[in-house]
Amino acid sequence: LLGESHATLRLRARDENENLVVIFLEGELDIYSTGKLEAKMKEVQDRAEEVVLDLSGLDFMDGSGLRAIIEADRRARERGASLKLVEGSSPVHRVFCLTGFDKRLQFVPAPAFTRKLEDL
Amino acid sequence: LIHQSLLYETEDEFLSSTLPFVLQGLEKGEPVLAVTSHPNIQLLRGELGKDADRVEFVDASGWHQRPAIILGAYHRYATEHINHCDSVRVIGEPACLCQSKAQLRQWQCYESIMNLALKPLEAHLVCPYDTRVVHPSIIEAADLTHPHFLNADQVRENLRYEDPNAFVQRVTTQGSEEPKVPIKELPIRSNLAEVRRFIFDTAREAGLSGEAVSSLITAGNELAANAIKHTAGEGRIRLWIEPGEIVCEVIDMGPGIDDPLTGYLPPQPNQEAGWGLWMVRQLCDSVEFSRGQHGSTVRIHCSAGSLPHAKG
Numbered sequence: 001l002l003g004e005s006h007a008t009l010r011l012r013a014r015d016e017n018e019n020l021v022v023i024f025l026e027g028e029l030d031i032y033s034t035g036k037l038e039a040k041m042k043e044v045q046d047r048a049e050e051v052v053l054d055l056s057g058l059d060f061m062d063g064s065g066l067r068a069i070i071e072a073d074r075r076a077r078e079r080g081a082s083l084k085l086v087e088g089s090s091p092v093h094r095v096f097c098l099t100g101f102d103k104r105l106q107f108v109p110a111p112a113f114t115r116k117l118e119d120l
Numbered sequence: 121l122i123h124q125s126l127l128y129e130t131e132d133e134f135l136s137s138t139l140p141f142v143l144q145g146l147e148k149g150e151p152v153l154a155v156t157s158h159p160n161i162q163l164l165r166g167e168l169g170k171d172a173d174r175v176e177f178v179d180a181s182g183w184h185q186r187p188a189i190i191l192g193a194y195h196r197y198a199t200e201h202i203n204h205c206d207s208v209r210v211i212g213e214p215a216c217l218c219q220s221k222a223q224l225r226q227w228q229c230y231e232s233i234m235n236l237a238l239k240p241l242e243a244h245l246v247c248p249y250d251t252r253v254v255h256p257s258i259i260e261a262a263d264l265t266h267p268h269f270l271n272a273d274q275v276r277e278n279l280r281y282e283d284p285n286a287f288v289q290r291v292t293t294q295g296s297e298e299p300k301v302p303i304k305e306l307p308i309r310s311n312l313a314e315v316r317r318f319i320f321d322t323a324r325e326a327g328l329s330g331e332a333v334s335s336l337i338t339a340g341n342e343l344a345a346n347a348i349k350h351t352a353g354e355g356r357i358r359l360w361i362e363p364g365e366i367v368c369e370v371i372d373m374g375p376g377i378d379d380p381l382t383g384y385l386p387p388q389p390n391q392e393a394g395w396g397l398w399m400v401r402q403l404c405d406s407v408e409f410s411r412g413q414h415g416s417t418v419r420i421h422c423s424a425g426s427l428p429h430a431k432g
Contacts, residue, residue, distance in 0.1 A: 008313075030312045031345045060316065062341050063396035070392045091334040098402045099395050100386070 009033035010057075011040055021048040026057035029065035037065070041072040049081045055088030056110055061095050073105055086110045121238045124268035124275055125231075126248040127259065131163055134248060138211055139167050140273040141246055145209035146174055151201045155180050155190075156213040156248060180215035187230035188401040190214070191237055191384055198241045207242040214247065216258055219364050222421035225291050226406040228261035229380065232284040235267065236381045246270050261291075288380035296410040296419065299360045299367070308344050308355040308370070315344045315357055319368070322359045326366060332424045335403040340368045342396040343418050347372040355415075362421075365405065369419045376416030377409040 010026040021044045029037060044051055053069065055061070069085070076083040084106050087093050096102040128134040138154075142164065145152045154164060155178040165172040184190045194210060201208045216227040231247060238245065249262055264282040268275050306318045319340045323333045340357060347355030347370050355372035383397030401407050404420040411417065 028313060028316075030341065031348065032310070032312060060337070060341075062312075062338065062345060063399060064345065066395055067392045074390070074392070091338065094334070095338070095399065098399050100389065104389060 009036055011036060013040060013044055015048070019049045020052070021050075022052045022054060024054045024057060028060040029058060029068075030060065030062045031064040034064045034068045038068050038071070041068070041075075045072065045075055045079070045081065045083075050084070051076065051082070052084045052086065052108070054086040054110070055092055056086050058088040058092050061088065061092045063095070066095050066099060066101065069105070070101065082106070084108045121235065121241060122244045122268060122275065123231075123235055123238070123266055124244075124246050124270040125262045125266035125278070126246050126270045127251050127262070128248055129251050131159075134160055134250075135163055135167060136272050137270045138164060138246065138248065141209065141211065141244070141270065142168065142175060143171075144273075145207075145244070146171055148206070150205055150207050150209045150244075152176065152209045152211075153178065153197055154211040155183060156211055157181060157215070157250070160213070160248075180213050183215070185215070185217070186402075186405060187214075187216075187226050188384060188407070191230060191234060192386065192402075194234070194245070195237055195241075195385055198238060198243045202241060202243075207244060209244045210246070212245055212247050214249070214254075214258070216254065218255055218258075219423065220362065220405070220421065222295060222362075222365065222367075222406040222408075223423070224255060224257055225295050225408070227258050228265070228291050229288045231262060231265035232282070232287045233380055233384055235265070235284050237384055261287075285378075285380060292408045292410050295406075295408055296412065296417065299362070301360050301362065303358050303360045305356055305358045308347050308357055308372075310348065312341055312344055312348075316341055318357065319359065323366060326361050326424075328366060328424045332366075332422060336366060336368060336422050339400045339403045339420055339422070340370070342400050343368070343370040343420070346370070346396060346418075347374065350374040365421050365423045367419065367421050369417055371415045371417045373415045376411050377418070380409070382409070383407060 008027045009029055013021055013023045015021050073083045087107055126137050142152055152175045154175055158179050161177045184193060194212060198208050214227060218224045218227060249259055251259055263280055264287060266278055267281045269278055304322050308315060316337050319337050323336050344357055351372045351374040355370060358369045360367050383401040386398050387394035404422050406421040408419045
């Protein structure tokens with residue numbers, strides 16, 4: 001529920017192939033750390049058609065984090081690209097459920113990607 | 121919107137008003153939703169016979185228990201159906217099993233805010249109140265929050281109806297007094313993790329656990345984030361315990377919130393901002409905006425099963 005370190009968001013991106021990038025988030029996503037995600041998303045979406053945002057390592061996410069993800073999803077749709085999400089912990093996923101975005105965004109099962117991320 | 125109250129004490133009083141209400145709707149081909157107690161559903165079904173299949177019944181006691189969520193559900197029902205018909209018809213019996221004063225206030229305001237929330241929609245809404253079981257203060261408020269009464273098949277204007285903005289403000293003022301119990305306070309600096317830690321520690325210390333803690337953290341974080349976004353950063357967050365609930369308040373020197381409807385209706389699905397206060401409303405039993413000598417205040421109450429309740 002609460003990360004050990006204060007307001008930190010750790011973020012790693014890995015190119016699976018030239019069209020697919022997986023971004024793995026760890027820590028907390030709030031108004032102070034969301035900028036970091038936004039910058040990374042823009043950069044990655046400029047070069048990859050498909051992006052997977054893995055939230056399984058995220059302890060907390062607030063409305064500003066949700067906003068950044070909705071924006072990234074819109075950008076993907078506008079370009080005919082795709083954004084897929086791997087579900088986070090229950091307090092994180094609840095933000096999607098409360099706002100109806102659990103149904104409007106594309107969530108995919110974790111295993112296929114997380115196994116590869118362990119190699120990072 | 122035709123928003124009417126119906127006070128009843130007997131099965132006959134309930135039926136003599138709700139039955140014509142439902143029948144009129146069915147005659148016009150309007151979608152009808154009836155949220156009421158299980159015995160009332162049986163009564164209506166019995167009278168309607170096979171027409172009952174054209175009515176959507178929901179047992180109020182097994183449905184949402186929080187006014188903000190119920191209001192959202194009625195709004196969703198009306199907006200989803202309105203494209204296919206001229207008007208929708210809803211029996212909305214509030215199943216308010218209130219345990220705290222804050223919850224009572226929220227139920228009182230809920231009916232008032234309904235007038236703002238559903239205003240642009242073609243809807244007939246009747247709110248039956250069983251005067252044998254509903255708290256007297258809620259019955260009293262119902263008399264001020266419904267522009268119309270329903271009596272048998274007659275709709276009458278309610279001359280005591282009060283403007284929703286004025287009503288909500290008056291009720292909120294009753295609940296904005298200083299607590300008489302110890303308060304924990306933290307200045308909101310540019311570190312929300314610190315705010316979340318403060319909420320977490322205080323809630324755990326008070327005996328809260330699980331989802332109640334994470335709801336409070338999410339809600340408190342949104343309020344603190346708003347204070348940071350809209351002010352120069354001189355806000356503070358306060359927490360205290362009342363019987364059966366934990367109270368969280370964020371005070372800042374920002375402009376505050378005037379519209380009592382804020383957070384009750386979801387932003388458009390494609391809208392990226394504005395979800396914060398919607399989430400807070402969904403997570404808390406009551407959310408109240410006020411202004412005092414210390415600044416603009418948002419006060420939220422979250423009930424917690426693990427805390428002792430008030431007696432009686």
